Amino acid sequence: MADGPMRSNLPPLALHVPEPRSRPGDPVDFSDVIVPAAGSMARPDEAASPHDMRNLSFGLVRVLDDDHKAVGAWDPRLPDETLLRMLRTMALTRAFDERLYRAQRQGKTSFYMKCTGEEATSVAAAAAMQGDDMVFPSYRQQGILMWRGYALTEMINQIYSNRSDKLKGRQLPIMYSVPELSFFTISGNLATQYPQAVGWAMASAIKGDTRIASCWCGEGSTAEGDFHSAMTFASVYNAPTILNVVNNQWAISSFSGFAGAERTTFAARAIGYGIAGLRVDGNDALAVYAATRWAAERARSNKGPTLIEHFTYRAEGHSTSDDPSAYRSAQESAEWPLGDPIHRLKSHVIGLGIWDEERHAAMDLELAEMVKAATKQAEKNGVLGHGMHQPFETMFEDVFEELPWHLQEQMAQALEERAAKWPK
């Protein structure tokens, strides 16, 4: 049976198992990544029929050219202060990631996830939305909180699960929840936020509200049923939603081919649902901003949902529990043809004459100090595993609005166990 049954003279069937471009030690070849010239994609009206803009699902909206100049119809022509604020927020996000990654390595918490190289896909997207538009992020959109001005110490309290963590130490680090900034509680299960965002947007439409919803998932998670349920509902009810797919090429160790990237683009998923699809250079903050603004205006004027594929690269590991050198070539990150989003935006504003290397270096120092100060502040409230956690009884709260008898009994048991371990 090892060779399979021979039934006829037909050729044997063959299973295709996708294989990435390169593995550790291999030379990197990105020649198959087609990078159209910046400014080469037409910009349709926000009310365009999805059928008339299918090419935007296969091309790549790019604004910053090789000389870091903003070109073409998608140039959002942002005021200087917006450009500099986006740059600063992206730099802050990276500084925060670097510091908290180290904190995990120092044993101050269990887990951390960086978004290095993907900062534009959350910061520029948040910049292009209204502050009260509801966002349903995945786990690599800390840039939204940075843009919306969430206190760094609150983020770090959550990462440390300390006694000041308003989520009471229940969630894995970085699974924030910030309703006052219209930021939904992060799940950790993949793509579940997709139909939820569509439902929120449907509710907003039911109520005649003006706020829209936006959600994010990775390209790997587009394989989940939730993604397709969400696309169907968004399409059926014309839900005012922006559905972002951050195609960072890697789902832990599985390259994008395991989500279907060998066959078509992720933006092209929109075509089957009859909704607008945009494929965007995710390392070009101006392109991300322009695409998000286009989709937001479309949604807000009842013209329907948009799927945006942000074509980018996960420059670091999936998380602190991951070692990407075990499955991909170390050269990939450096040779990624779309560069680094912070470097590109920085070069652009320097080219405009509104920024320079000295100010940038000073800003990086300032941000690093700011994050360090916030870290020290949060550490006063404790770090994971050092006893400065929430009281034991909080474990039983919020399972239900009211505590039923069986949880009351279990709470009493837990307190007895603690008393037995540490007699007064």
Added chain:
Amino acid sequence: MAEVMPEGAMTDAAGEDAAIKTMNMIEAINSAMHVMMERDPDVVVMGEDVGYFGGVFRCTAGLQAKFGKTRVFDTPISECGIVGVAVGMGAYGLRPVPEIQFADYIYPGIDQLISEAARLRYRSAGEFIAPITVRSPFGGGIFGGQTHSQSPESLFTHVAGLKTVIPSTPYDAKGLLISAIEDNDPVIFFEPKRIYNGPFTGYYDRPVEPWSKHAASQVPTGHYRIPLGKANIVRSGEALTILAYGTMVHVAQAVVEANGVDAEVIDLRTLLPLDIETIETSVKKTGRCLIVHEATRTSGFGAELSALVQERCFYHLEAPVERVTGFDTPYPHSLEWAYFPGPIRIGRAIAKIMKD
């Protein structure tokens, strides 16, 4: 009416709410949604075929005509999507009442229920809640075969953060559904479809009486609640305690009447939170306990009940706790009545438990 107006039921004051109408369970469930949609503009109803058509069992009939299609609408055939958008609507501030057409179809939505709806309050420390009521017809006895007959309640009682409610009469169905919709936690509301039109006793070869001949068909047209977590003693007795819910309440009662055993029959009404007090008091009084459910036996809710009774009433027990359940097979089509835990299985269990 007195015997079916259980203790703990809360009706509004007199006036038009005091009007009583004869309803079957479908009409009572429909009435609950009418009342709640009228009272609360945040209540929305959605599901497969629930809109213009009014649902395959007619539970949502007339709702779309009355409240409009942005509050009552058909959905794609996607239980994951139905529950997922309901969670998002709840986060917005709505109070969605999604219908899953058959409990057998709920599994594509189960991740959104277990990982999302059930844990939203916990993981956000109360910042986001999922005040949704998932209605779904469940149980067999209608020749529905293995895809229209299942009783998956124990999959949900096992999940921290979900409430599970199962009514057994029109009166209870309306009062419990109103409480479920008003509840700020996610509720799984399983409707025993075999008794939608009449209180089936398990004697499948005899004619079934319509609800109109049963006192519990007298349902107030207005708003009233039956609190979640409160069981109903439908028959007082001294010899034996029978714990049941849904269709099996009526089957157990019929067997008790036929056998002449002085059993106390308790309709649990809510599996979680469970009314342990009523159970404990009864079993301590009778010293014997029989648990009846239609769902498969292994890891069924009866196992939990049996363990609780043993933990709390062991020194009062005069016989081992018995379970009468469906068999651990898929629900068969042609052999439905051989599968169904009917009068013979219940009668034999009563005889066994009373012998000790």
